[in-house]
Amino acid sequence: MAPPLLLLLLLPLLAVAAEAVPPNPAAAGGSAPLVPTPWPEQFHAVMFTNLTESGGRLQLIDLYYDWPRGRNLNLIHNQLSGDPTYDVEWTNGTSYIFDSASCRTIRFPVGVLPPDWLHGAVYLGRESTDGFDCHLWTKVDFVWYYEDVLTHRPVRWNFFNGMQQHVMSFEVGGVLEDSHWQAPSHCFADDATAAAATGTDAASSLLRLARTTAAAVTSAA
Numbered sequence: 432m433a434p435p436l437l438l439l440l441l442l443p444l445l446a447v448a449a450e451a452v453p454p455n456p457a458a459a460g461g462s463a464p465l466v467p468t469p470w471p472e473q474f475h476a477v478m479f480t481n482l483t484e485s486g487g488r489l490q491l492i493d494l495y496y497d498w499p500r501g502r503n504l505n506l507i508h509n510q511l512s513g514d515p516t517y518d519v520e521w522t523n524g525t526s527y528i529f530d531s532a533s534c535r536t537i538r539f540p541v542g543v544l545p546p547d548w549l550h551g552a553v554y555l556g557r558e559s560t561d562g563f564d565c566h567l568w569t570k571v572d573f574v575w576y577y578e579d580v581l582t583h584r585p586v587r588w589n590f591f592n593g594m595q596q597h598v599m600s601f602e603v604g605g606v607l608e609d610s611h612w613q614a615p616s617h618c619f620a621d622d623a624t625a626a627a628a629t630g631t632d633a634a635s636s637l638l639r640l641a642r643t644t645a646a647a648v649t650s651a652a
């Protein structure tokens with residue numbers, strides 16, 4: 432599904448969110464946390480990603496989040512596929528999605544998610560997932576976010592389209608050296624071919640859409 436279409440589907444949700452902002456149950460409960468722990472400014476996470484419910488397969492994704500440098504990288508290893516896909520997202524809205532043979536450039540109106548992108552999420556209570564005791568939040572019924580009660584690390588997040596991401600490792604401060612962020616020359620050739628859109632692209636774009644959604648809700652409030 433193309434990102435613009437996803438966004439159109441979200442618009443009714445945004446309207447509802449703007450009309451009725453439900454009280455956060457955590458506020459009444461006392462001990463429950465009000466908001467998810469903000470992301471560290473730099474981290475490396477390995478994400479086990481299950482796309483089978485949204486028409487895709489399984490992936491292992493190395494996620495390098497680098498807010499100070501304004502960039503985010505999903506290094507995507509598809510199951511039983513040798514050639515990884517890079518999705519390099521810059522905060523100016525440009526993304527390069529490439530492998531050894533193909534490249535696509537996508538422009539988004541928003542850039543990399545800020546560390547507090549889950550601010551304003553609605554607390555849904557405690558739930559055990561992947562064997563961890565977690566706090567669970569949702570943001571405009573777009574993402575469901577599980578955070579470990581003890582360590583405050585993210586454990587899992589699910590998107591509304593059925594994509595599930597499980598955090599297998601979470602290394603605060605983990606950075607990737609500059610040379611790996613550079614899009615290859617075939618991204619800049621005049622005849623750069625557009626790769627077919629896959630579930631892969633939808634996966635990473637979802638985080639950018641989350642940002643778009645967050646921005647829209649904030650400006651509507």
Ligand SMILES: *[C@@H]1O[C@H](CO)[C@@H](O)[C@H](O)[C@H]1NC(C)=O
Binds near residue numbers: 483
């Ligand atoms: C992937 O998700 C589907 C749908 O929730 C589930 O049935 C399946 O067991 C999951 N596969 C793995 C390997 O987690």
Ligand SMILES: *[C@@H]1O[C@H](CO)[C@@H](O)[C@H](O)[C@H]1NC(C)=O
Binds near residue numbers: 521523524525
């Ligand atoms: C955004 O930044 C990247 C990386 O520096 C650059 O390649 C790209 O051309 C920039 N996009 C725009 C629209 O300036």
